Amino acid sequence: xxxxxxxxxxxTEGHAGRLTLNRPRALNALNHPMVRALDAALERWADDPAVxxxxxxxxxxxxxxxxxxxxxxxxxxxxxxxxxxxxxWADEYRLNARxxxxxxxxxxxxxxxxxxxxxxxxxxxxxxxxxxxSRIAMPETTIGFVPDVGGTYLLSRAPGELGTHLAxxxxxxxxxxxxxxxxxxxxxxxxxxPDLAADLAHRSVDEVLARYAExxxxxxxxxxxxxxxxxxxxxxxxxxxxxxxxxxxxxAKEAAxxxxxxxxxxxxxxxxxxxRARELPSLERVLEQEYRVSCAGLASPDLPEGVRAQVVxxxxxxxxxxxxxxxxxxxxxxxxxxxxxxxxWSPAAPRF
Numbered sequence: 242x243x244x245x246x247x248x249x250x251x252x253t254e255g256h257a258g259r260l261t262l263n264r265p266r267a268l269n270a271l272n273h274p275m276v277r278a279l280d281a282a283l284e285r286w287a288d289d290p291a292v293x294x295x296x297x298x299x300x301x302x303x304x305x306x307x308x309x310x311x312x313x314x315x316x317x318x319x320x321x322x323x324x325x326x327x328x329x330w331a332d333e334y335r336l337n338a339r340x341x342x343x344x345x346x347x348x349x350x351x352x353x354x355x356x357x358x359x360x361x362x363x364x365x366x367x368x369x370x371x372x373x374x375s376r377i378a379m380p381e382t383t384i385g386f387v388p389d390v391g392g393t394y395l396l397s398r399a400p401g402e403l404g405t406h407l408a409x410x411x412x413x414x415x416x417x418x419x420x421x422x423x424x425x426x427x428x429x430x431x432x433x434x435p436d437l438a439a440d441l442a443h444r445s446v447d448e449v450l451a452r453y454a455e456x457x458x459x460x461x462x463x464x465x466x467x468x469x470x471x472x473x474x475x476x477x478x479x480x481x482x483x484x485x486x487x488x489x490x491x492x493a494k495e496a497a498x499x500x501x502x503x504x505x506x507x508x509x510x511x512x513x514x515x516x517r518a519r520e521l522p523s524l525e526r527v528l529e530q531e532y533r534v535s536c537a538g539l540a541s542p543d544l545p546e547g548v549r550a551q552v553v554x555x556x557x558x559x560x561x562x563x564x565x566x567x568x569x570x571x572x573x574x575x576x577x578x579x580x581x582x583x584x585x586w587s588p589a590a591p592r593f
Contacts, residue, residue, distance in 0.1 A: 249278040255442030265301025308357025323539030338588035361390025371416040372431035380411035385543025394527035402473035417460030428457035536581030
């Protein structure tokens with residue numbers, strides 16, 4: 242079965258339901274019809290006794306999903322002020338909650354690029370498989386936005402301050418570091434994924450993982466824990482930058498320079514969102530917060546400007562407003578955490 246001009250391919254193989262994101266030229270970037278198609282399939286398969294496992298993957302050779310369709314979001318902001326984007330996020334965040342609560346094994350093949358919304362449709366699943374090709378990131382501060390799709394929930398619960406580092410810098414990680422940060426569970430070489438997926442049609446997830454899962458190659462973050470935890474442990478972005486510059490570690494200095502190139506508003510709001518997410522009891526409550534923050538971002542000049550600089554004109558020279566951390570006041574940050582103009586929102590409890 243297909244939906245919306247084949248943007249999501251749906252089929253069953255044995256007792257496995259297969260979902261394939263099918264926009265390979267756009268690196269499988271999510272749009273509203275795709276989110277609706279995924280949600281409908283999961284709602285139906287949850288009650289289907291013939292489907293024992295769900296497997297999600299991306300078409301093409303480059304990755305599972307590069308995130309939401311940010312070009313479309315920018316166009317919507319410029320045209321309507323973001324009405325369509327707010328509706329898209331409402332359904333997308335409900336999908337993220339449904340994935341987290343899905344009553345059957347939900348196997349995400351996180352091969353290649355997995356960013357933003359791609360993390361949302363994979364890292365909340367119960368079985369998250371990475372490969373030597375995996376590059377996983379929440380890069381929203383680069384485009385004047387804030388991590389969403391439950392990203393602040395996941396990153397706020399990573400060991401120490403690893404999640405803070407990744408959220409503020411937008412840095413990507415490979416397989417071992419994704420496992421360390423709680424974004425993935427198992428490593429399987431990319432060349433073995435087709436056989437793994439085929440076996441899931443006839444065998445249990447535990448049997449299949451026993452046949453295919455291996456030790457991931459070493460990552461980088463474990464060796465950097467000391468300076469990351471020390472530098473990111475405070476609640477002020479400027480102090481974090483100062484600590485990074487004073488750490489005497491080349492990688493820390495590079496992180497400081499990266500932070501200073503991001504949207505000042507976005508990095509300050511992201512830090513506040515992470516700290517608040519740590520205190521919230523569930524993914525659903527964090528998604529409620531993210532919806533407020535995301536909708537507030539629609540009124541910020543930095544989101545359309547960041548998308549322009551990164552993917553429209555590609556000059557990589559965004560003109561942030563305000564331009565410096567010092568110009569972003571506590572009041573500027575706080576306005577992102579109030580109910581949006583579209584009204585408050587919460588993810589409906591999945592009907593499983």
